[in-house]
Amino acid sequence: MFIHLGENTVVPKKEVIAILNAQLMNKSDINKEFMKLAEEDGFTSNITDKAVLKSFIITTNKIFLSPISPATLKKRSIKKEKNKIYSKTSRGQQ
Template sequence: MYLHIGNEMVVPYKEIIAILNLSTTSRSTVNSAFLKAAKLQGKEPGSEGYKSCIITDNDIYFSSISSGTLMKRASSIFSNLEQE
C-alpha cells in the first residue's frame, strides 16, 4: 500500500516513520534539530508552501498537504489492512 503525499508522489506505507506538521516543528527541540540536520544534507522545504514533512526509512519528503490530511489517509490505509 502507498500513501499519496501530493505532487504526483506516493510513499510506501510500511516505510513511513513519522509525519510532521511544519508549522509546529519549531516548538519541539527534537523536531527542530532533525529539520536542521536535514537542511545540512540538502533536504529542506524552502519557500514552496510545504505544510508537512514525511520521514521514511530511506528519505525525507515535503508535502503541501497538511499533516492532518496525510494522517487521515494513513489511518484509512491502516484500517483497510486490518480488515484484510
C-alpha cells in the same frame, strides 16, 4: 499500500515513521537542528514549488516536505475495505 504525499510523490506506507505538522517542527530548537542536519546531508526532499509547507513526512530513507496537511495524509493512510460483490460469472458459474 502507498500514501500519496502530493505532487506525484508516493511512498510505501510501511516506510513511513512519522507525519508531523510543519508549524510545530519549527517551534523547537532541537527540531530546527534536526532539519538543518538532514538538509545538509541530503536527506530532505521538497516535493512542491509552493511556499506553504504543511507537513514533514519522515520515512526510513528520506524526509519529505509536503503542502498536504497531516490530517489529510492520515486519512489517505487508512486502508478502506471495499466490499467485493461477486456475480455468478465472476465465480465461474453461469
